[in-house]
Amino acid sequence: xxxxxxxxxxxxxxxxxxxxxxxxxxxxxxxxxxxxxxxxxxxxxxxxxxxxxxxxxxxxxxxxxxxxxxxxxxxxxxxxxxxxxxxxxxxxxxxxxxxxxxxxxxxxxxxxxxxxxxxxxxxxxxxxxxxxxxxxxxxxxxxxxxxxxxxxxxxxxxxxxxxxxxxxxxxxxxxxxxxxxxxxxxxxxxxxxxxxxxxxxxxxxxxxxxxxxxxxxxxxxxxxxxxxxxxxxxxxxxxxxxxxxxxxxxxxxxxxxxxxxxxxxxxxxxxxxxxxxxxxxxxxxxxxxxxxxxxxxxxxxxxxxxxxxxxxxxxxxxxxxxxxxxxxxxxxxxxxxxxxxxxxxxxxxxxxxxxxxx
Amino acid sequence: xxxxxxxxxxxxxxxxxxxxxxxxxxxxxxxxxxxxxxxxxxxxxxxxxxxxxxxxxxxxxxxxxxxxxxxxxxxxxxxxxxxxxxxxxxxxxxxxxxxxxxxxxxxxxxxxxxxxxxxxxxxxxxxxxxxxxxxxxxxxxxxxxxxxxxxxxxxxxxxxxxxxxxxxxxxxxxxxxxxxxxxxxxxxxxxxxxxxxxxxxxxxxxxxxxxxxxxxxxxxxxxxxxxxxxxxxxxxxxxxxxxxxxxxxxxxxxxxxxxxxxxxxxxxxxxx
Numbered sequence: 148x149x150x151x152x153x154x155x156x157x158x159x160x161x162x163x164x165x166x167x168x169x170x171x172x173x174x175x176x177x178x179x180x181x182x183x184x185x186x187x188x189x190x191x192x193x194x195x196x197x198x199x200x201x202x203x204x205x206x207x208x209x210x211x212x213x214x215x216x217x218x219x220x221x222x223x224x225x226x227x228x229x230x231x232x233x234x235x236x237x238x239x240x241x242x243x244x245x246x247x248x249x250x251x252x253x254x255x256x257x258x259x260x261x262x263x264x265x266x267x268x269x270x271x272x273x274x275x276x277x278x279x280x281x282x283x284x285x286x287x288x289x290x291x292x293x294x295x296x297x298x299x300x301x302x303x304x305x306x307x308x309x310x311x312x313x314x315x316x317x318x319x320x321x322x323x324x325x326x327x328x329x330x331x332x333x334x335x336x337x338x339x340x341x342x343x344x345x346x347x348x349x350x351x352x353x354x355x356x357x358x359x360x361x362x363x364x365x366x367x368x369x370x371x372x373x374x375x376x377x378x379x380x381x382x383x384x385x386x387x388x389x390x391x392x393x394x395x396x397x398x399x400x401x402x403x404x405x406x407x408x409x410x411x412x413x414x415x416x417x418x419x420x421x422x423x424x425x426x427x428x429x430x431x432x433x434x435x436x437x438x439x440x441x442x443x444x445x446x447x448x449x450x451x452x453x454x455x456x457x458x459x460x461x462x463x464x465x466x467x468x469x470x471x472x473x474x475x476x477x478x479x480x481x482x483x484x485x486x487x488x489x490x491x492x493x494x495x496x497x498x499x500x501x502x503x504x505x
Numbered sequence: 506x507x508x509x510x511x512x513x514x515x516x517x518x519x520x521x522x523x524x525x526x527x528x529x530x531x532x533x534x535x536x537x538x539x540x541x542x543x544x545x546x547x548x549x550x551x552x553x554x555x556x557x558x559x560x561x562x563x564x565x566x567x568x569x570x571x572x573x574x575x576x577x578x579x580x581x582x583x584x585x586x587x588x589x590x591x592x593x594x595x596x597x598x599x600x601x602x603x604x605x606x607x608x609x610x611x612x613x614x615x616x617x618x619x620x621x622x623x624x625x626x627x628x629x630x631x632x633x634x635x636x637x638x639x640x641x642x643x644x645x646x647x648x649x650x651x652x653x654x655x656x657x658x659x660x661x662x663x664x665x666x667x668x669x670x671x672x673x674x675x676x677x678x679x680x681x682x683x684x685x686x687x688x689x690x691x692x693x694x695x696x697x698x699x700x701x702x703x704x705x706x707x708x709x710x711x712x713x714x715x716x717x718x719x720x721x722x723x724x725x726x727x728x729x730x731x732x733x734x735x736x737x738x739x740x741x742x743x744x745x746x747x748x749x750x751x752x753x754x755x756x757x758x759x760x761x762x763x764x765x766x767x768x769x770x771x772x773x774x775x776x777x
Contacts, residue, residue, distance in 0.1 A: 160651040161644065349639040353647060354622075354629040357615070361623050364612035371572060371610075372690065373598035373627035382633060430614065 169499075183337055188330040196329035197402070203443045204336040205397050210423040210435035211347045212390025217421070218429035219351055220383035221363030222272050226284035228416035229291035230388050232408050233261045234395025236301050239310040242323075242400065243303060250315035250322060254339070254396045261392020262385040264291075269384030273377055288417055295408040311405035323400045332401050339397060343390060347432050350386060359383050360430070391420075426479060428488025437487035445472055515552075515742055522550030524586075525726050526571070526694060531580035533566055533750075540566040541577065542750040548694065553720055554728045555737045558747035559770060564730045565607060567747070568696050571728070572604050573597035585693075599627050603687035604696035607730075609679045613672040617682050620671055621657060624689030625650040657689045660722075661715060677708040681715070688719060695719070697729040701736055709733065713740060738762065746770070 167173040191200065209227060216222050237257035242250065268287040272280050295301050302310045314324030321327045322335045350356055358379040361369035370376055399406045406412070419442060427438020446468055453464035483490050513521050526548040533541040541563045548554045556564045569575045571582065573594040582589045584600060592600075603624070612620050629650060631643040658664055661681050666674060671682060680700065687695055700716065701709045713736055719725050731737050737744060738758040746754035746761055748770040754761045761767055 160648045163651075346637045350633075350637050353636040353639070353643060354626060354631070355633065355636050357619055357623045358626060360615050360619070361612050361626075364614050365610050367574075367594075368606065368610035368612065369623070370594040371574075371598060371604055371606075372623055372686065373595050374623075375593075375595045386633075386637075 180341070183341075188334055191329050191333050193329045196333050198447050199444065200333050201336055201402050203439055204333070204340045205394050205402055206420065206423060206439040206443055207340055207436050208343055208397070209391050209394035209420045210427065210439045211343060211432060212387045212394060213420050214424045214427075214429065214431070214435045215347060215351070215359070215390065216383050216387035218424055218431065218434070219356060219363060220359035220380065220387075222269075222380060222383060223277065223281040224284040224387070225281050225414070225417045225421065226268060226287035226291070227391055227420045228412040228414060229288040230261050230265055230391040231395030231398060231416060232291055232295055232412035233264050233388075234258065234392030235399035235406055235412065236295050236310065236408070237261065237392065238396035238400050239312070240301065240303075242313060242315060246313070246315075249317065250400065251317060251335075253315075254393055254400070257396040258389040258393040261395065262389040265384045265388020265391070266381050269381055269388075272380045272384065285414075288414055292408055292412060295412075307407075309405050309407045310399065312400040315400075323404065325404065327401070335401060336397055339393060343393065344432060344436075347390070351432065355379075355382060363430075422476065424486075426476060426486055428486030428491075431486070431488035433491060434486050434488030437491070441487065442472075445475065519551060519721065521552045521742065524548070525550045525584070526728075527583040528567075528570075529581040529583065531567070531570060531577045531582070533563075533570060533575055533577045539750050541570070543580075544747070544750075544752045545580075546745050546752065546755055548726060548728055549743075550726055551720070551724055552726060552742040553716070553740055554726075555741035555744045556728065556730050556747065557732070557734075557737055557744060558753075561749075562747040563750040564747055565698060566750075568604065568698055568728070568730060571597075571694075571696060572602060598690065601690075601693035602696065603690040603692035603694075605680075605683045605687050605698060605700060607698040607702060609676075609683055611671045611679055611683055611686070614670070616668050616670055617663065617674070617685075618654070618658075618667045620682055621654050621685045621689045622650065624657075624686040625654060627690055628653075653691070654689050657685050660718070661685045661688070677704055677711075680704070680708075680712065684712075684715065684719075688723075688725075691723075692725060695725050695727045697727060697731075699730055699732065701731060701733055709736060716740060 167176055187200070209231060213224060213227050216224050234257045237260040238253050241248070241253040241256055245253070268284060271283040275283060296308065302308055305311075312323040314321050314326060316322065317331075317335060320331050322331050351359070358369070358374045359382075361372070361374050362376060362379045362383075366376060369379070395412065398411070403411065423438035423442050424435060425438070426441055427436070428434025449468045449471055450464060453459045453467060454461055459467075515521060524547045527545075528547070529545050531541055531544050532539065544563075544567070556567060558564050566575060570577050573592045573596065576591050584602075589600070612623065615623075629646055631646050635643040658667060661684065663678065663681055663685060666678060666682075671679065674682065684697070684700065687697075697716070701712050704712065716727060716729070717740065720727055729737075729741070731740075741758060743756060744754070744758055744761045745752060746764070746767045748766075753766040753770055754764040756764070
């Protein structure tokens with residue numbers, strides 16, 4: 148009834164290409180932003196920040212990044228974990244080398260460094276496609292993890308081989324290091340997420356996004372209308388790696404504080420982010436958020452229900468949790484192969500006609 | 506290059522200009538198979554040029570040579586009075602040559618509007634960072650190109666399906682959207698590979714009208730491949746006939762129709 152386009156006219160092409168064409172959606176979006184910025188920071192505690200919100204926000208960035216490459220440009224990548232590691236180690240090196248420079252700048256620079264590395268490993272995509280490209284990016288994953296494990300320069304020759312984030316502040320509020328408060332962690336991630344989501348949306352609705360999607364849907368036709376496949380694929384790799392690198396930097400500096408590369412940025416991480424975009428919906432910004440939320444929240448929810456609610460032993464619950472999550476993913480993909488974003492789209496189409504479908 | 510013929514007028518009063526594209530002694534081989542054997546012909550500005558021939562005659566290969574998918578072993582392609590170096594398809598597109606495909610080659614995951622907007626990509630210049638921040642330049646460019654695209658949408662009468670995903674459209678409309686995408690590029694030369702294949706009479710009439718209108722209103726030069734002889738004879742100013750990779754006829758529809766070699770190729774030769 149309230150959810151409709153009728154009576155909401157676009158008089159310029161700018162208005163016609165806006166992100167939320169329906170008024171109700173726009174207000175809903177503003178309300179979500181207002182809650183995220185105005186309410187959650189004041190009530191968040193350590194448990195909610197470290198179990199739910201911070202990982203959700205960081206994975207949302209990584210998922211957006213991979214979605215740009217895989218969902219929008221059609222290039223499968225299994226190197227997400229490796230690229231996150233590049234972001235993390237770049238951030239660590241920058242933080243320790245230039246302690247006086249703002250952490251925000253470090254995180255951004257880590258993104259750019261990762262973008263460069265991503266372009267390098269994206270070069271094979273010009274020759275190979277599909278599964279073969281996935282295997283090539285897998286090589287990147289293993290190589291990068293090996294590199295950060297073996298070359299002492301990357302972890303400043305620390306005895307443990309780990310990297311740990313020193314304390315850094317934004318507006319003299321610590322955002323990294325052990326003294327960081329829950330809300331500060333949350334806020335810095337939130338700001339990055341909002342800005343990057345806006346950038347992702349801008350890129351995918353404009354000329355560049357169309358080039359990516361054209362390459363994804365039919366590369367021959369894309370070439371015939373003037374898309375340079377080399378440029379399109381490499382920009383996708385660059386932008387995607389930029390996002391993933393920032394996610395890696397935040398994951399290390401803000402979320403974990405200390406990282407051992409093989410454990411944190413291994414192949415499991417690559418698959419986790421890939422699952423997020425498949426479950427959330429390929430080629431959708433909203434899908435990246437939905438997928439990240441699904442895979443971050445579901446284990447937390449199950450643990451709370453099984454251990455907290457039913458009183459099962461923790462180890463039994465932990466194993467069952469894996470089985471249930473796996474089962475749900477399969478059920479879900481059979482029921483809706485296009486992901487949560489598609490469910491959302493269908494729901495919105497239905498809602499548009501409700502309650503008078505004729 | 507041979508001297509340019511003086512502009513002439515067609516019987517229906519359209520102006521045909523000088524030579525826009527010239528194929529000189531093109532030979533294309535795939536391994537031992539000669540798909541095109543030493544073919545030369547020209548396309549003049551403003552005309553509708555048809556390439557016909559039985560199946561496997563090498564018509565589509567010829568179109569692929571023009572649009573840069575295939576690189577002929579011998580021969581030269583001249584475009585706008587200069588020899589064209591060996592080019593990738595996207596570079597050819599930037600020269601102002603657009604095309605449609607025999608089997609529709611649209612981007613199924615995108616809306617009709619986005620599909621047609623891709624046709625404007627050769628005209629869009631704003632950089633990565635401008636687009637990322639949706640700054641003035643990028644946004645203005647988007648709107649300007651959108652206006653051009655809307656004109657094409659109006660022209661081809663597909664306003665009602667603007668926001669529909671292409672995958673949901675029926676065949677005839679898809680063909681029209683593909684034409685729209687090619688037109689949006691404002692090409693100097695438009696290549697149509699079997700624009701009426703698989704259409705019913707009504708859709709063919711629509712498509713014919715659009716082709717004539719495009720040629721008439723925008724002055725676009727058109728080269729088309731088509732099997733429907735009625736359509737070819739009605740639409741085209743000049744016809745090239747190919748058979749087994751060789752050119753067997755070239756001229757106005759009337760000339761071609763009375764050409765002995767052409768009749769033999771289509772109807773077969775009596776063995777007595």
